[in-house]
Amino acid sequence: MEFAAIKEQIFADLGIEAINAGIYDGDWGSITGRKTLDIQSPINGEKLAAVALAEDTDYDRLMEKAWESYSVWSKIPAPQRGSIIREIGNELSKYKETLGLLVSLEVGKTRIEGMGEVQEMIDIGDFAVGLSRQLYGVTIASERPHHRLYEQWHPYGVAGVITAFNFPCAVWSWNALIAAVIGNVIVWKPSPNASLTAIATNRICSRILERHGLPPIFFLMVDERGALGERLAKDTRVPLLSFTGSIRTGRQVAQQVSARLGRTILELGGNNAAIVSDKADAEIALRGVAFGALATAGQRCTTTRRLILHAGIYDEFLGKLTRVYQTVKVGNPLEDGVLVGPLINRGAVDLYSAAIRRAVDEGGRVLCGDEVMTIPGYEGGHYVRPTLIEGSPDMGIVCEETFAPILYVLKYSALDEALQIHNSVPQGLSSAIFTTDLREAEAFLSVRGSDCGLANVNTGTAGAEIGGAFGGEKETGGGRESGSDAWKAYARRQTVTINYGAELPLAQGVRFEV
Ligand code: NAD
Numbered sequence: 001m002e003f004a005a006i007k008e009q010i011f012a013d014l015g016i017e018a019i020n021a022g023i024y025d026g027d028w029g030s031i032t033g034r035k036t037l038d039i040q041s042p043i044n045g046e047k048l049a050a051v052a053l054a055e056d057t058d059y060d061r062l063m064e065k066a067w068e069s070y071s072v073w074s075k076i077p078a079p080q081r082g083s084i085i086r087e088i089g090n091e092l093s094k095y096k097e098t099l100g101l102l103v104s105l106e107v108g109k110t111r112i113e114g115m116g117e118v119q120e121m122i123d124i125g126d127f128a129v130g131l132s133r134q135l136y137g138v139t140i141a142s143e144r145p146h147h148r149l150y151e152q153w154h155p156y157g158v159a160g161v162i163t164a165f166n167f168p169c170a171v172w173s174w175n176a177l178i179a180a181v182i183g184n185v186i187v188w189k190p191s192p193n194a195s196l197t198a199i200a201t202n203r204i205c206s207r208i209l210e211r212h213g214l215p216p217i218f219f220l221m222v223d224e225r226g227a228l229g230e231r232l233a234k235d236t237r238v239p240l241l242s243f244t245g246s247i248r249t250g251r252q253v254a255q256q257v258s259a260r261l262g263r264t265i266l267e268l269g270g271n272n273a274a275i276v277s278d279k280a281d282a283e284i285a286l287r288g289v290a291f292g293a294l295a296t297a298g299q300r301c302t303t304t305r306r307l308i309l310h311a312g313i314y315d316e317f318l319g320k321l322t323r324v325y326q327t328v329k330v331g332n333p334l335e336d337g338v339l340v341g342p343l344i345n346r347g348a349v350d351l352y353s354a355a356i357r358r359a360v361d362e363g364g365r366v367l368c369g370d371e372v373m374t375i376p377g378y379e380g381g382h383y384v385r386p387t388l389i390e391g392s393p394d395m396g397i398v399c400e401e402t403f404a405p406i407l408y409v410l411k412y413s414a415l416d417e418a419l420q421i422h423n424s425v426p427q428g429l430s431s432a433i434f435t436t437d438l439r440e441a442e443a444f445l446s447v448r449g450s451d452c453g454l455a456n457v458n459t460g461t462a463g464a465e466i467g468g469a470f471g472g473e474k475e476t477g478g479g480r481e482s483g484s485d486a487w488k489a490y491a492r493r494q495t496v497t498i499n500y501g502a503e504l505p506l507a508q509g510v511r512f513e514v
Contacts, residue, residue: 024221
């Protein structure tokens with residue numbers, strides 16, 4: 001199907017108009033008199049639609065309504081909240097294809113990746129439903145007679161969620177569905193580059209609450225340059241702010257929230273490496289590295305950006321990888337066979353070119369790629385050729401995240417050297433080793449091994465499952481989201497002591513007779 005036909009079909013299904021309200025506080029705001037933002041598809045540069053932006057004057061009203069909703073939502077028993085989330089998951093399933101295609105149109109993901117985002121929302125919904133009956137704390141043996149000591153977990157209230165463009169709905173759902181099942185209400189400030197997806201997602205999810213006559217719990221405000229995000233960061237009415245985005249913006253947000261002693265969950269940039277040993281299964285390693293480095297055109301936080309390759313297989317493996325790079329199909333991500341779509345915008349293409357220039361200045365050697373591409377029929381799109389650069393770990397550019405398909409290849413001889421190279425960057429999100437040697441794998445996973453939040457053996461750095469806690473160390477920010485016990489970040493822990501005796505014994509044997 002043609003781009004125009006797909007657009008027409010999914011816009012009708014999702015209710016996307018020429019101009020769409022970018023604010024939801026229980027009602028979708030009026031579009032008249034507001035500044036609008038044009039949303040262009042990175043696939044061909046075509047204007048998809050416009051968004052009427054939320055304004056500073058909307059903010060206080062939205063925040064008051066959010067707290068009003070909280071007073072209702074937090075009193076509903078958690079398993080009943082879980083039932084609502086189950087319906088939300090079911091509703092999302094109905095829109096898996098169209099919402100997935102909107103993700104593709106708006107941020108340039110392939111069809112299967114766009115639908116994968118929606119699947120991730122459905123999966124995390126399932127997880128949240130299960131969690132709704134498992135929000136338990138522990139009981140601790142008290143040192144005092146006739147005393148009971150236990151922990152319970154309460155919602156924070158209003159949780160702010162600021163998201164990046166590259167996971168325009170999945171990352172919101174990791175936060176929102178888990179936070180909601182605990183009893184929080186969510187205020188979402190999405191990336192302006194992905195605001196149509198945010199509007200469509202928020203509509204689908206909010207509809208379920210409306211159907212039940214419940215107050216809104218998914219608030220939304222689209223801004224253009226992050227000013228409303230900054231308000232969330234500074235607002236004491238937002239006890240918890242989850243931020244996903246670049247290290248630069250995240251650093252600023254973290255400082256603003258910590259200045260008021262608020263809580264953050266930070267999911268910032270990565271600079272992920274895959275070590276390929278001479279004992280690797282070469283076929284698995286090749287596919288794992290290719291997927292990690294090329295998927296989503298290198299615009300994943302978990303994208304493989306550094307390949308640490310053993311000297312013994314260096315030439316052979318690199319030869320095969322170069323062939324993959326030279327033959328991988330770049331173009332319209334809606335087309336079958338295309339594995340690499342466009343970058344998000346012209347600015348991202350400029351950053352790609354600047355990074356390659358800098359790499360060369362710093363001594364790197366371009367093996368293939370380094371081309372800003374024009375795809376016939378999609379001249380307005382933002383396409384680049386995936387690029388392989390031979391380099392060294394001490395190059396400045398190798399230590400930075402460039403959000404584009406550039407892979408730096410670094411040679412090693414001994415595993416200790418590989419681990420040292422691996423851990424020598426400021427970021428610490430995802431990591432991988434390809435080896436069939438148990439000792440190497442365990443060394444990578446040991447305390448002196450990978451310093452990242454995610455460590456994978458014989459599978460690449462990208463493509464995490466929702467069941468594990470997701471996040472990274474060092475400049476990646478330390479946050480954890482999604483599965484395992486990451487839910488605890490959305491709840492405040494309360495330690496409760498109950499004296500059911502007839503006396504008042506004090507802890508540590510302290511006496512205080514009055
Ligand atoms: P970005 O930092 O440019 O923007 C992220 C969000 O911050 C957007 O919603 C933006 O509008 C908002 N923002 C901008 N200025 C702000 C301010 N002053 N105060 C508050 N909010 C503000 O990031 P991006 O280009 O959208 O996304 C790419 C980056 O996100 C990459 O670095 C990538 O690694 C990272 N990312 C990390 C994860 C993770 O889980 N670790 C996941 C996805 C993306």
